[in-house]
Amino acid sequence: MTETDAIVALIALFEREGYARVEPPVLQPADVFIDLSGEDIRRRMFVTQDASGAELCLRPEYTIPVCLQHLAHRGAQPSGYAYGGPVFRMRPNESGEFLQAGLESIGRGDIAAADAEILGLALEGLGLIGAPTPTVKLGDMGLLHALIDGLGIAPAAKRRVIRTIVSGQDLASLSEADGPGNQEHAGLLAAIEGQAPQAAKAFVEDILSIAGIASVGGRSPGEIAERFLARAANRTVLSNDAWQVLERYLAIQGDPDQAAEAVRVLAKETGLDLNAAVGLFEERTGFMAARGLDVGAFSFAATFARNLDYYTGFIFEVQDPRRSDGKPVVGGGRYDRLLEHLGADSPIPAVGCSFWLDRIVGRP
Structure with missing residues (x-):
């Protein structure tokens, strides 16, 4: 053919x-x-x-x-x-x-x-x-989003965590953004984190104006603001507890039923409300079984994420x-x-x- x-x-x-x-x-x-x-x-x-x-x-x-x-x-x-x-x-x-x-x-x-x-x-x-x-790999961006939201992770940090997972990197790579330069300006970076880019840039430029700073090292206030925005976008801001929960979640793998049970255990032990996301996951598995699909042969991995930015829920690859x-x-x-x-x-x-x-x- x-x-x-x-x-x-x-x-x-x-x-x-x-x-x-x-x-x-x-x-x-x-x-x-x-x-x-x-x-x-x-x-x-x-x-x-x-x-x-x-x-x-x-x-x-x-x-x-x-x-x-x-x-x-x-x-x-x-x-x-x-x-x-x-x-x-x-x-x-x-x-x-x-x-x-x-x-x-x-x-x-x-x-x-x-x-x-x-x-x-x-x-x-x-x-x-x-x-x-074929072999079938399953993932669920909806579960990941629900977990991160339940942990109260800030929007900018959430985007970085998800990008790290999608790119196949270990969570340890997130710590590279928290070097001495970011710690030195932690207060300002925290203030602009999550703001709309134009609003955050205007905020930084206002701070420089109030301080009477016209340029630093040949850079204009606008250029300095852009550098602060880039730093804020790369901040991790993950607590140790959030880090540990994410690591536990990303270790989950198995067939869909095993994965759902593992997520429910994690939610119970951490006090996170993941009922809606896990319920949808289990309902989907039920519909797959009703179609005659061998769900026991499918492999779920919490680390599995496809390399397109627009996925929000169920994802799969067939190999x-x-x-x-x-x-x-x-x-x-x-x-x-x-x-x-x-x-x-x-x-x-x-x-x-x-x-x-x-x-x-x-x-x-």
Whole structure:
């Protein structure tokens, strides 16, 4: 089977399940991907300009373009979409143009059922195009967010913690931001941490003005303010207790039932209210089992996080055990805030996945 044949077969399956085929334009506004995609995509984009000087990019993935198209035509109405075609990213020793297929479910309120449906269709689709028995990795950004919020971690520190986990680094790397320079100005850094950038910059410039400081080392007040903002953004501000709880959470792994039990034990012993997040996790597992999926064979790891910034809940990757590079053949998850960032009046629930066809079937 060729990649083109695989797209035809997958689209037919998804359309039978109620997902309408769409094909967003290849040229997309670059700023949207720069603001909302993960670093892995941002640094691999092919960027150009139109006649007016506006930056455009060749479509690096389908999720954002499908969401933009949905907002333009359907608003908040529930809809399902299937797609298949070329995407463009710079890849060492590989073609910058390759084929992807996938599906997106937008606007459904039955969160757990929609999550299970997407994973179920991903596995059914792999079987349809002749992929070998895969391994399934699960994660849950919703559990991580609930834990961090329960610990009362400040917004700036929360962003840094999540970036650290997504990039695969150990929490110990967070301490690198708390060197002598940051301790020296701890009071000012704490005052501006979490503020909107413009407000924080104005605050620092006012402090310098009150002190009668026009420049330091040749830097203007505005430049000095920018440096303080950068330091504030890198502050960890994790208490020892929060650190220990996060370390315990990140050590959790096992099948979904084992993971849920471990999180409930952690919540009980630390006094954190994680009932809503764990309840959704368990409900999703129940819907997976109801679809006939072998949830006992799935592997959950609290450290697992996909390298796109917009995921907010359930995430997964499907791997071909024959591949030695560990790269997924299918990846996806839930992104409930993405459409609001793209212009929706309020958050719209959404979940989807993409197939990396060049990793699954041979080219013609």
